[in-house]
Amino acid sequence: MRRASSVPENCNNKWYYTRAQIDNNPSRRAGLDPDKELSYRQQAANLLQDMGQRLNVSQLTINTAIVYMHRFYMVQSFTRFHRNIISPAALFLAAKVEEQPRKLEHVIKVAHACLNPQEPSPDIRSDAYLQQAQDLVILESIILQTLAFEITIDHPHTHVVKCTQLVRGEHLVLLWCFCASLPLDLPVWVCCCCCCCSQ
Missing domain, CATH: 1.10.472.10 (Cyclin-like)
Structure with missing residues (x-):
């Protein structure tokens, strides 16, 4: 499953x-x-x-x-x-x-x-x-x-970069650690969680 x-x-x-x-x-x-x-x-x-x-x-x-x-x-x-x-x-x-x-x-x-x-x-x-x-x-x-011609990859890194522009400096380390600990989850979902956690 x-x-x-x-x-x-x-x-x-x-x-x-x-x-x-x-x-x-x-x-x-x-x-x-x-x-x-x-x-x-x-x-x-x-x-x-x-x-x-x-x-x-x-x-x-x-x-x-x-x-x-x-x-x-x-x-x-x-x-x-x-x-x-x-x-x-x-x-x-x-x-x-x-x-x-x-x-x-x-x-x-x-x-x-x-x-x-x-x-x-x-x-x-x-x-x-x-x-x-x-x-x-x-x-x-x-x-x-x-790969069944599924070649478009949605990388989490691109979402993290966008999120860092929304987050203040003191929360960036927390944001990055959180993202790095969830590599198997969906990129957009991870970034949404990061934004919520940093506020």
Whole structure:
């Protein structure tokens, strides 16, 4: 059962999960232990952050890619799709969605630099590079299909920024702590609570 109790009626709650659903995701069913799965998610998020900074995309774009990665692995398994090939595809897609597109060539080169810092940049005329480019485009399509083309993300951070303009300085720490402690709740709901708590 999904977390319907805190989700408004008109909201698509497809991506909100109970603890039991999280504990029974495809990676766990494939035999991956919870600590290893958490480590893989953290490694993928760190790779996305590093790549995003090197590609000079906004933090919002990086956050969108991280959400895509987390959602993808609630439907697919880490044992089937390696985090180091899904992450570049997720960032490539997120950059398009957030209107900061980056060239496929740049994404591949940055991914290579992050994952293989000691090796030279791949030759864009090589068969290996061309295969990697083709694979990334295919993986982007797999991510889109896995996410059922639901690519618009309502990030809580944008609502928090708006709320901070309404809240006095002495309440900002309280506001931020409250928001940070409720990462699984709906972004708008969290911000409404923050505004009420700060008054």
